[in-house]
Amino acid sequence: MATFIVLLGPPGVGKGTQAKILAETTNLAHISSGDLFRENLKNQTELGKLAKSYMDKGELVPDDVTISMIRDRLSRADCETGAILDGFPRTPAQADALEKMLTGFKGKVDYVPFITAAKDILVERASGRWTCREQGHIYHQKFNPPQKVGICDIDGSELYQRDDDKVETVSKRIKVYLDQTMPLVEYYRQKGVLVEIDGSQPVDQVTENLLAALKK
Ligand code: ADP
Numbered sequence: 077m078a079t080f081i082v083l084l085g086p087p088g089v090g091k092g093t094q095a096k097i098l099a100e101t102t103n104l105a106h107i108s109s110g111d112l113f114r115e116n117l118k119n120q121t122e123l124g125k126l127a128k129s130y131m132d133k134g135e136l137v138p139d140d141v142t143i144s145m146i147r148d149r150l151s152r153a154d155c156e157t158g159a160i161l162d163g164f165p166r167t168p169a170q171a172d173a174l175e176k177m178l179t180g181f182k183g184k185v186d187y188v189p190f191i192t193a194a195k196d197i198l199v200e201r202a203s204g205r206w207t208c209r210e211q212g213h214i215y216h217q218k219f220n221p222p223q224k225v226g227i228c229d230i231d232g233s234e235l236y237q238r239d240d241d242k243v244e245t246v247s248k249r250i251k252v253y254l255d256q257t258m259p260l261v262e263y264y265r266q267k268g269v270l271v272e273i274d275g276s277q278p279v280d281q282v283t284e285n286l287l288a289a290l291k292k
């Protein structure tokens with residue numbers, strides 16, 4: 077049976093960083109809704125243009141378009157054994173839609189690591205984030221700098237600072253997270269799949285705690 081892991085947590089806490097590491101160790105596909113929107117933006121699709129108008133303001137893209145984008149992605153062959161979902165679901169409507177989608181895989185959400193850190197840590201991480209243009213690899217100017225300034229170690233492409241990683245927009249995104257995404261903590265706790273992870277630790281330590289929680 078397929079395994080689905082949902083990484084839950086505020087903007088900047090380290091979901092993408094951990095999702096990439098977990099995808100390598102588990103061989104599950106990594107699905108990042110933010111990366112999918114940014115890919116659409118780069119390719120100037122209609123979805124990309126629509127998403128940008130919300131992303132720039134730090135607001136959520138409407139549920140209907142987000143859900144259909146994820147449904148398409150989950151229908152690809154690499155998700156047959158499951159996936160690590162990073163940034164989706166972010167609203168109760170998205171969580172309900174995901175549950176319905178996964179019955180088609182004879183699957184369900186198996187684990188929900190809920191990664192947390194204090195607000196000042198989130199702002200410091202997001203505002204120092206550098207993102208790879210080609211494949212979304214993630215760096216930090218202080219905590220995880222690339223070998224060459226402005227160049228991705230893995231694929232050599234340019235690193236850029238996301239427009240929505242400005243301090244004001246990060247604060248807005250944290251507020252949106254508290255209002256719209258926090259209800260999912262109770263939703264998944266009641267299903268018995270939530271595991272709380274301290275995201276304030278260094279990357280390796282968070283990974284170790286995540287892997288230990290998944291083995292249980
Ligand atoms: P999210 O996907 O939750 O927004 P990211 O994984 O993109 O978070 O991480 C946000 C920023 O913080 C990135 O610049 C990343 O390099 C850095 N980062 C991630 N995890 C840690 C950590 N445990 N300690 C220090 N910096 C981290």
Ligand code: ADP
Pocket residue numbers: 086087088091092109110111113130131132134135136137138142162163164165166170202240249
């Ligand atoms: P972070 O990893 O820092 O939390 P993301 O890359 O996941 O940021 O998201 C960036 C932006 O993309 C969000 O602020 C929002 O506008 C949009 N977005 C990403 N995922 C979703 C989602 N599941 N529902 C609605 N909007 C989303």
